[in-house]
Each structure stands twice: as C-alpha cells, then as structure tokens.
Amino acid sequence: MKWFQAIQQFLPQHKYAINAVALGDNAELPWTNLGYWNDATSSYPQACRQLADHLAQAIQLKADDRLLDLGCGQGASLQHWLEHYQIQDLEAVELQNQCVLRIKEKLPQLTAIHHQSFLNLNSVPFPRKFDAVMCIDAAYHCNLNSFLTSVTAVLNSKARIGFHCLMLSDDWQTASTIKKLQYQTLLKSADVRLAYLYSQTGLEQLLQQHGYGQIVIEDLSEPVLHGFSDYIFQKIKTATELEQQNAGSRLDIFKIQMTARLCKKLYKDGLVRYVQVCAEHI
Numbered sequence: 001m002k003w004f005q006a007i008q009q010f011l012p013q014h015k016y017a018i019n020a021v022a023l024g025d026n027a028e029l030p031w032t033n034l035g036y037w038n039d040a041t042s043s044y045p046q047a048c049r050q051l052a053d054h055l056a057q058a059i060q061l062k063a064d065d066r067l068l069d070l071g072c073g074q075g076a077s078l079q080h081w082l083e084h085y086q087i088q089d090l091e092a093v094e095l096q097n098q099c100v101l102r103i104k105e106k107l108p109q110l111t112a113i114h115h116q117s118f119l120n121l122n123s124v125p126f127p128r129k130f131d132a133v134m135c136i137d138a139a140y141h142c143n144l145n146s147f148l149t150s151v152t153a154v155l156n157s158k159a160r161i162g163f164h165c166l167m168l169s170d171d172w173q174t175a176s177t178i179k180k181l182q183y184q185t186l187l188k189s190a191d192v193r194l195a196y197l198y199s200q201t202g203l204e205q206l207l208q209q210h211g212y213g214q215i216v217i218e219d220l221s222e223p224v225l226h227g228f229s230d231y232i233f234q235k236i237k238t239a240t241e242l243e244q245q246n247a248g249s250r251l252d253i254f255k256i257q258m259t260a261r262l263c264k265k266l267y268k269d270g271l272v273r274y275v276q277v278c279a280e281h282i
Contacts, residue, residue: 019252020074024235029075029106033137034263034274036220037227045076047227051164052077052136058216058278059160061085065131068092068154070118070163071138075103082109091126093118119143121150129156135163143196144203148210155281162278164224166192167217168199172271183271190262197272212279221274225267232260 020030024044035047036054061067063086072078072092081087092113094100100115107113114124118135119142133151144165151161166187172180184194198206200217207215236257266272 018073019256022252022256025076027076029079029103031076032073034224034228035231036223037231038223041227044231047231048076049080051224052080054220055134055136055162055164055276055278056081056085058218058276059132059134059162061087061132061134063087065089066128066156068126068130068133070133070135070151071095072099072103072113073138074099075107077134077136078103078107078110078113082107091130093121093124119146119150121154124154126154129154129159131156131159133159133161135161137164139163140166140196141191143193144198144206148206148212152210152281157281159281160278161212161281162276164220164274164276165203166197166266167203167273167275168197169271169273170199172199175271179271186262186265187272190259203275203277207277207279211282213282214278214280216278218276218278219273220276221267221270224274225263229260229264229267232256233264 018032020027020032023030023032025031025048027045031045031048033048033051035041035044036051037047038050041047041050061081065087066089067081067087069077069081069090069092072094073096078090078092081090089111091111092103093116094103094113095115095117097115100113103110103113116124118138133155135147139147147163155161175183180194187194187197203217204215266274
C-alpha cells in the first residue's frame with residue numbers, strides 16, 4: 001500500500017492536470033493554455049496572456065462587468081483579470097479541486113471560486129447573473145449544446161460570451177471515411193469527441209438557437225495550433241540535459257508532446273480548425 005501511495009504522488013491528480021513548469025511557466029498561479037503566438041512572442045506565459053487578451057478584447061471586457069471565468073485552471077487568468085482589467089466582481093468555476101484550493105489561498109479578493117463542472121452551473125448558488133462569461137481553451141472538451149444550455153442560464157440580457165473550440169472546416173465533408181475514423185481516434189486521445197464538433201454554419205445555428213446574436217467566429221489555427229506545436233518542438237530541441245531533468249515526469253512530458261503533435265497535424269491537414277467564438281445574449 002505504501003508503494004502504491006508513493007507512485008500516486010507522481011501521477012496527475014486529474015485528467016486535465018498539466019505540468020506548467022514543463023510548459024515554461026514557473027509562477028505560483030501559472031498559465032496552461034495553448035497560447036496565441038506571433039513573431040513578437042518571447043515566452044510561454046506571454047503567449048497565454050495574449051490568448052486571454054485576444055478573447056477579452058473581442059467581448060469588450062470592462063472593469064465594471066460581473067465576470068465568470070469557466071475552467072480557470074491554475075488561476076493565471078483570474079489574476080490577470082484582477083490586475084490588468086481591474087475586474088471588481090469575479091467568480092470562477094474549475095473541476096480540479098487542488099487548483100480551487102490554491103486559488104482560494106492566493107486570490108482571496110475573488111468574489112468566489114467553485115469546484116464544479118461548467119456544464120452544471122445551475123447547481124452553483126450564484127447571487128446574481130453575469131455580464132460576461134469567458135472560457136479560455138477548454139470548451140472543446142464538452143458538448144457545446146450542453147455548454148450553451150448551462151451558460152445561458154446564468155447570463156444577464158445583453159451579456160457577452162467568449163470561448164475557444166474546435167470546428168470542422170469546409171474540407172471535412174470531402175474527407176475519406178478512413179480519415180474521419182483516424183480523426184475520431186486522435187481527438188478521443190485528447191478527450192475531444194468528434195461528434196461534438198460543428199461546421200461554421202452548424203455552430204452559428206446552434207448559437208442562434210440558444211438566443212445569441214452578434215456572432216463572430218475567428219479562425220486562430222495558425223497562431224494557436226501551429227504556434228504551440230512549433231514552440232514545444234523548439235523547446236525539446238534546444239533543452240539542456242538539466243532542463244530536461246527538471247521539466248517534470250516522463251508522463252508530463254509525453255502528454256505535452258502528444259498535444260503538440262496533435263496540434264501540428266490539425267493545422268497541417270486543415271480539416272479541424274481552432275476558433276474563437278464571441279456572441280451576445282439577446
């Protein structure tokens with residue numbers, strides 16, 4: 001039993017747990033998204049902030065918004081909203097209990113953080129509805145219909161939502177059956193179900209069915225998928241022996257490398273796109 005408990009200490013505590021140090025962020029409340037990469041990006045934390053800022057700017061996030069951050073991970077986005085956007089009324093939802101406990105300790109100024117699935121928001125005792133809801137780099141793990149049903153119930157009229165998801169490209173319909181089966185397996189390995197993905201038209205119709213207008217879908221495949229995979233492979237290539245030893249367990253490294261390989265394939269094939277979705281609740 002002691003041997004089993006010792007082994008458990010080195011295993012991820014949750015299927016979405018990510019070793020931020022291995023990615024390149026040593027902060028107390030680190031980032032763990034794929035990042036938005038361009039020629040001016042000099043570090044992993046900067047890329048992650050850029051992805052968050054790109055979404056915040058798209059929904060026109062304001063200091064007086066009552067904001068809900070869904071799937072906030074290890075807390076970097078929450079710290080960012082508080083310090084750089086001066087958000088005064090901020091709540092968050094996160095599945096990883098260890099992250100929730102650490103965020104409560106490090107960010108006592110939060111209005112609240114809830115250990116809950118963002119598909120189950122109706123079970124959270126929110127005191128008031130929200131003006132803005134953001135979900136950075138996480139919504140593609142779930143059924144978007146269920147996601148929108150859950151989110152819409154906690155929104156004020158004219159509230160804005162912003163999230164990232166995967167979308168089928170126009171070329172998907174002409175892909176071979178074998179190719180589609182291959183993608184089904186590849187995506188499942190990343191906890192993404194092919195059946196949950198929509199075409200752009202299907203995604204727009206789904207949002208409209210849930211009462212959204214002012215819909216903007218932006219393809220971020222190059223700065224996100226290509227950018228992240230290029231960063232990881234360059235990091236592996238240039239890492240010193242000491243850096244490799246300090247990066248984390250083999251399982252941590254393998255998980256990150258497989259994510260980078262999937263991102264590279266998605267970008268290269270062009271059948272599945274990484275998109276940012278913003279809309280207003282009518």
